[in-house]
Amino acid sequence: MSKNHLELINLRKVFGGVVAVDDLNLSVRRGTITSIIGPNGAGKTTIFNLITGYLKPSGGIIKYDGRAVNGKKPYRVAALGIARTFQNVQIFSDMTVLENVMVGRHLRSHSGLLRSSLLPPFFRKEEKKISCDAEKWLSFVGMAEEAGRSAGSLPLGSQRMLETARALAMEPNLLLFDEPASGLNARETVAMGELISKIKEMGITVVLVEHDMELVMDISDTVSVINFGKHIARGTPAEVQVNPDVITAYLGE
Amino acid sequence: MGRQDYIGLCVFFAVVLTIPFLITNDYYISVLVFAAFNCLACIGLSLLLGYAGQISIGHAAFVGVGAYASGYLTVEMGWSPWMAMGAGVVLVVLIALLIGVPALRLKGHYLAMATFGFGTILYIVAVAAVDFTGGPAGLSDIPAISLFGLVLDTDKRFFYFSWAIVGIGLYFGLNLIHSRVGRGLRAIHGSEDAAESVGVDTPFYKIQIFVLSAVYSSIAGSLYAYYVNYIDPGPFSMMHSVLLLTMVAVGGMHKVWGAVIGAILLSLLPEFLSFLTESFQAVGLEYNEDYNTLIHGSILLLIMLFLPEGLIDGLGRLAGGVGGMINIKRHQDSAGT
Numbered sequence: 001m002s003k004n005h006l007e008l009i010n011l012r013k014v015f016g017g018v019v020a021v022d023d024l025n026l027s028v029r030r031g032t033i034t035s036i037i038g039p040n041g042a043g044k045t046t047i048f049n050l051i052t053g054y055l056k057p058s059g060g061i062i063k064y065d066g067r068a069v070n071g072k073k074p075y076r077v078a079a080l081g082i083a084r085t086f087q088n089v090q091i092f093s094d095m096t097v098l099e100n101v102m103v104g105r106h107l108r109s110h111s112g113l114l115r116s117s118l119l120p121p122f123f124r125k126e127e128k129k130i131s132c133d134a135e136k137w138l139s140f141v142g143m144a145e146e147a148g149r150s151a152g153s154l155p156l157g158s159q160r161m162l163e164t165a166r167a168l169a170m171e172p173n174l175l176l177f178d179e180p181a182s183g184l185n186a187r188e189t190v191a192m193g194e195l196i197s198k199i200k201e202m203g204i205t206v207v208l209v210e211h212d213m214e215l216v217m218d219i220s221d222t223v224s225v226i227n228f229g230k231h232i233a234r235g236t237p238a239e240v241q242v243n244p245d246v247i248t249a250y251l252g253e
Numbered sequence: 254m255g256r257q258d259y260i261g262l263c264v265f266f267a268v269v270l271t272i273p274f275l276i277t278n279d280y281y282i283s284v285l286v287f288a289a290f291n292c293l294a295c296i297g298l299s300l301l302l303g304y305a306g307q308i309s310i311g312h313a314a315f316v317g318v319g320a321y322a323s324g325y326l327t328v329e330m331g332w333s334p335w336m337a338m339g340a341g342v343v344l345v346v347l348i349a350l351l352i353g354v355p356a357l358r359l360k361g362h363y364l365a366m367a368t369f370g371f372g373t374i375l376y377i378v379a380v381a382a383v384d385f386t387g388g389p390a391g392l393s394d395i396p397a398i399s400l401f402g403l404v405l406d407t408d409k410r411f412f413y414f415s416w417a418i419v420g421i422g423l424y425f426g427l428n429l430i431h432s433r434v435g436r437g438l439r440a441i442h443g444s445e446d447a448a449e450s451v452g453v454d455t456p457f458y459k460i461q462i463f464v465l466s467a468v469y470s471s472i473a474g475s476l477y478a479y480y481v482n483y484i485d486p487g488p489f490s491m492m493h494s495v496l497l498l499t500m501v502a503v504g505g506m507h508k509v510w511g512a513v514i515g516a517i518l519l520s521l522l523p524e525f526l527s528f529l530t531e532s533f534q535a536v537g538l539e540y541n542e543d544y545n546t547l548i549h550g551s552i553l554l555l556i557m558l559f560l561p562e563g564l565i566d567g568l569g570r571l572a573g574g575v576g577g578m579i580n581i582k583r584h585q586d587s588a589g590t
Contacts, residue, residue, distance in 0.1 A: 052450065054449075073449070073454075074446070074449035075452050075453055075455065078451055078452035083450070084450050086446065086447065086450075090446055091443075091447065092440050092444060092447065093443060094439065094443055095436070095440070095443065099439075103436050103437065103451055103453070104451050106436075106437060106453055107452040109433050110433075111432060111434065113429070113434050113461050116429050116434040117425040117428045117432070117434075118425075119428060120259055120427070120431070121431040121432060126433070130433065163447075166447075167450075170451055170452065
């Protein structure tokens, strides 16, 4: 097993004439929290979309567990054990909270069209197991009581927690958080930070894109700073904060 | 949530069993048999439209493929009706794959375009391929189907048979929705990106459900052929595809039950409209059959404007709203005293 869980080698993405990700090199050590920070428009979300297959790279290699995973469809990437959340929360608002997490068990269950349609859910073992596992992950993020609620009726903070529970239900090895604290109040942000640390303790590698510096500096093991699609600095939170290049990127000359 | 649906299914079977005892007029029974065909096609369509969020504007053409496969194979080739129905299903699966695989690999409403094309082509073929379809004159002398040696050649027998098949179709559909596959489909409808992020193979799921919904239509078509014993291109035109969509939308596209209610209501509507014809004539005005299209359109428009979630959920919401107001009123009254 290689030490680096995820490795981006000369990763490049061009939209028309705009270079969003410019020969980026970045590695993520197994079992750590790595944060990617940078000014708005630095290409952070684009990096996530490249890793998870929503965008195809214009060049370069994405290595996961030492294997190139470029150009795979998002659902194939998910099957490799990579989960993610979205900057604009993407929950299934017409479904209940529990059902949302049950969708997260998709890859851990197997019934196909025929088996699904022959017997009602309350006669089916797998269905019970899915619902049981989903409840477990819902309790893990502290939302067990909301199980029966319509997901669309939840406040934003709870929706982000739900999205996290759904991602965790996949039992991923690598979890990418795209601005998990955006739109959250101070108390909710602290709770989210604690949850992310707890996820790391379970042995899941975490990559975080975030603007809330307090959260980033609190929980990250490594911080990578991106500007104009290029990697400009890397280090522990303390090192990055005093790096002159980083200060320039954020505050200007 | 789920159990309610299965109680509903029991009620459904109870109603189906009792109706022939309440309605003794064969004509009305036959109207209900036609409603069953629409119901079956609509259940399939609602799985596609309401759960996977994909639009097909050519579902009547799948009904037509089922009907013509059954008609041709029994009349010209001497196949048994059951075999011919099975062959119709196989043929429809192949056609649905042919349309669905390229159209559903792309995001967006390509399926609507592709099925529109297919619907148009099938109608033209049905009219022009005289050797196979009998052309505009159609195919006649299609045999009746029999079940365990019982020939289903009376309205009452076919009523039970067709609605039993609708019941089975409902049972399969309801199970599907409350399963891993059903959740995957609803997830696609909710957010395709999120569904893919948890590993739902969206093109595969959309293709599967499209094929399944086409199979429902094909069976409806075969049953139609065995009941009427005669088919011509008329009932498989684009207009009928639009009518099927209207039925699903009127009943409520996010519930399989909505498709059932919508199909029954709109299938019975012409009977109600015939009263209209009589009253028009009574005052010396002429009623044209084409006005029916106008009325269908108006109903769809009104539903979309005032009950966009369809009759089932919409009326539930209105009833809930009225109930809620009464409760508030009571509350105020008791607070006042």
